[in-house]
Amino acid sequence: MRKVAVVGAGMTKFVRRALETPKELSFEATKAALDSCEMKLEDIECVAHGSAPDAFDGIHQKGEYLADGCGGWNKPTMRVFNGGATGVHAVCHGWYHVASGMFDTCLVVCEEKMSNAMPHAQGFFLTIFDHITERPLYPNLLWIFAMEMNRYMEAYGYTKEDMAIAGALIKNHALNHPAAQLTEKVTVEDILNSEPMAYPVYRLDVSPVSDGAVAVVLASEKVARRLTDKPVWIEGVGWNVDTSYWTNKDLYYPRYLEVAAKMAYDMAGIREPHKEINIAEPYDPFNYKALHHMEGLQLSPRGKTVELLRDGHFDLDGEIPMCPSGGLLGVGNPIAAAGTVKIAELFYQLRGEAGKRQVPGDPRLGVAHAWGDLMQASSVVVMGK
Amino acid sequence: MAFRERIEKNTGNIFRSSEEGKYFPVVSRYTAGVAGQKFLEEIKENEKIFGTRCSKCEITFVPAKLYCERCFARMEKEHWVDVGTRGTLYSYTVAYEEKDGSPKETPSIIGAIKLGDGLLFHWIKESSADDLEIGMEVDAVFKPKGERRGSLVDIDYFKPKK
Numbered sequence: 001m002r003k004v005a006v007v008g009a010g011m012t013k014f015v016r017r018a019l020e021t022p023k024e025l026s027f028e029a030t031k032a033a034l035d036s037c038e039m040k041l042e043d044i045e046c047v048a049h050g051s052a053p054d055a056f057d058g059i060h061q062k063g064e065y066l067a068d069g070c071g072g073w074n075k076p077t078m079r080v081f082n083g084g085a086t087g088v089h090a091v092c093h094g095w096y097h098v099a100s101g102m103f104d105t106c107l108v109v110c111e112e113k114m115s116n117a118m119p120h121a122q123g124f125f126l127t128i129f130d131h132i133t134e135r136p137l138y139p140n141l142l143w144i145f146a147m148e149m150n151r152y153m154e155a156y157g158y159t160k161e162d163m164a165i166a167g168a169l170i171k172n173h174a175l176n177h178p179a180a181q182l183t184e185k186v187t188v189e190d191i192l193n194s195e196p197m198a199y200p201v202y203r204l205d206v207s208p209v210s211d212g213a214v215a216v217v218l219a220s221e222k223v224a225r226r227l228t229d230k231p232v233w234i235e236g237v238g239w240n241v242d243t244s245y246w247t248n249k250d251l252y253y254p255r256y257l258e259v260a261a262k263m264a265y266d267m268a269g270i271r272e273p274h275k276e277i278n279i280a281e282p283y284d285p286f287n288y289k290a291l292h293h294m295e296g297l298q299l300s301p302r303g304k305t306v307e308l309l310r311d312g313h314f315d316l317d318g319e320i321p322m323c324p325s326g327g328l329l330g331v332g333n334p335i336a337a338a339g340t341v342k343i344a345e346l347f348y349q350l351r352g353e354a355g356k357r358q359v360p361g362d363p364r365l366g367v368a369h370a371w372g373d374l375m376q377a378s379s380v381v382v383m384g385k
Numbered sequence: 386m387a388f389r390e391r392i393e394k395n396t397g398n399i400f401r402s403s404e405e406g407k408y409f410p411v412v413s414r415y416t417a418g419v420a421g422q423k424f425l426e427e428i429k430e431n432e433k434i435f436g437t438r439c440s441k442c443e444i445t446f447v448p449a450k451l452y453c454e455r456c457f458a459r460m461e462k463e464h465w466v467d468v469g470t471r472g473t474l475y476s477y478t479v480a481y482e483e484k485d486g487s488p489k490e491t492p493s494i495i496g497a498i499k500l501g502d503g504l505l506f507h508w509i510k511e512s513s514a515d516d517l518e519i520g521m522e523v524d525a526v527f528k529p530k531g532e533r534r535g536s537l538v539d540i541d542y543f544k545p546k547k
Contacts, residue, residue, distance in 0.1 A: 020451075021418035027452045034457070041457040058413030068454035116413045123411025138409075 001099040005224035005231035008037030008217035009344040014181045014332030017115035018211035022057045026069030026111045029213035045103040047077040050090025050110040052335040055124035058116040070109035084372025087339015089379035092237040094218045104220040111213035112334035146198040148251045149288045155252035156303040164191035167287030174326020176356035181210050181332035207285045210332030214340035230351045236382035238263030246375040257296030260378040268382040273298045278363035279349050280320050281342035283371040284327040321359045339370030346383040420451040429533045436468045436501035447503030470525040472498040479514045511544035522546040
């Protein structure tokens with residue numbers, strides 16, 4: 001396998017309802033990523049595209065529909081999609097295009113436009129449930145998260161306040177992210193006093209609904225060294241699926257992530273991730289999910305995560321800063337694009353270009369994670385300089 | 386036993402995906418986009434059809450687009466070109482059946498109309514299929530101003546040049 005670097009990144013602002021079409025959002029992110037490393041479309045050899053369910057953009061076969069906005073005209077172009085896990089998985093997908101030796105440059109573009117769905121994209125989520133054992137109850141996606149959150153808190157004696165502390169920490173990082181949807185500081189009290197949706201999930205425990213796109217440029221070592229003095233290397237990739245019966249999982253522990261993370265850590269030569277990883281971008285559609293995933297990423301011992309959180313272990317200047325980008329909770333959640341924000345964040349952080357969000361102390365190694373499909377898929381990328 | 390009866394013998398009492406009043410009603414409500422909005426406004430307000438011309442690639446995209454898909458140049462104001470309302474018939478088809486398979490009372494004609502370097506699909510009227518020839522010129526017929534609402538069908542149809 002050849003070494004692969006991230007050499008550029010770009011994104012649109014994340015908003016509740018964009019005027020831009022999904023193609024136009026993709027174009028804006030792709031153009032920004034190319035501009036960031038002074039590359040032209042003609043320098044790109046292939047496109048690895050990611051976008052979650054077709055229903056969100058309201059166009060079937062949207063991989064083909066979006067291709068030209070992703071710079072895919074007349075190039076080998078392929079879409080991957082596994083729901084929420086898409087944004088990081090698309091980078092794994094781009095990685096093997098280059099690592100294999102087939103291509104020297106690859107654009108990875110992820111886009112989602114959630115606002116087409118009226119009144120709310122939840123209506124499309126209904127159809128992911130089993131039609132015999134679940135759909136007769138007319139379930140809602142929030143039910144799954146509520147069940148998980150409740151069981152997770154029960155398993156370790158965590159409280160809703162603990163979860164809100166994690167939520168406020170992550171959301172407020174987004175105030176310093178130029179693409180963020182969140183514009184006002186959120187306090188722990190704001191989260192605890194927000195409207196109950198499906199107990200124990202309250203409105204501000206959840207990420208917002210967003211439109212947006214993110215792109216990164218991957219390059220082989222020889223091209224990367226020609227383009228930049230600060231390439232950020234993809235050190236390891238991993239992905240995995242657990243059982244597709246979400247009802248058959250340990251709701252308190254993300255086993256799907258443990259296996260994916262170990263795959264990526266093995267490739268990166270990391271034996272003790274909690275000591276070696278300097279920045280973590282766990283997938284955080286809900287505040288509890290960030291903590292849940294820190295445990296799955298082997299960055300925090302099971303049941304001790306709240307203690308570490310309250311001790312400042314996951315603060316921007318802590319041992320392992322958690323979601324310095326502001327995450328899905330703060331930057332926003334255009335499904336596939338939200339995962340790629342995490343890749344872009346590691347790119348900025350490891351180059352020392354994250355501005356007010358910059359993690360101090362010259363971070364050298366970071367991990368990004370996304371989770372999705374029928375709640376059982378995970379994708380993990382380890383990046384280093 | 387008919388197919389539907391055989392099916393319903395087993396499944397008649399279980400879940401159906403769109404049971405009245407219980408499913409989550411959701412529809413897709415799209416935006417026209419940055420380029421699409423201006424394209425539709427020109428049709429609605431001015432009876433004009435616009436494309437965008439990439440001078441580097443020497444292509445006039447119709448309908449107008451925000452970017453050139455080949456070189457990724459952003460199509461700014463100066464790239465917008467009025468391609469006129471007369472195009473040439475690049476291809477056409479005649480639809481004889483309704484969506485449910487029943488015969489159409491009057492067959493409808495759909496044309497691929499070349500404008501700039503792009504094709505617009507639209508109805509062809511005021512002509513029988515027998516009188517159509519590929520390569521012939523066709524003119525856009527717009528709905529009356531009061532009936533236009535910023536849509537592709539503000540162009541009512543195309544008809545052969547008189």
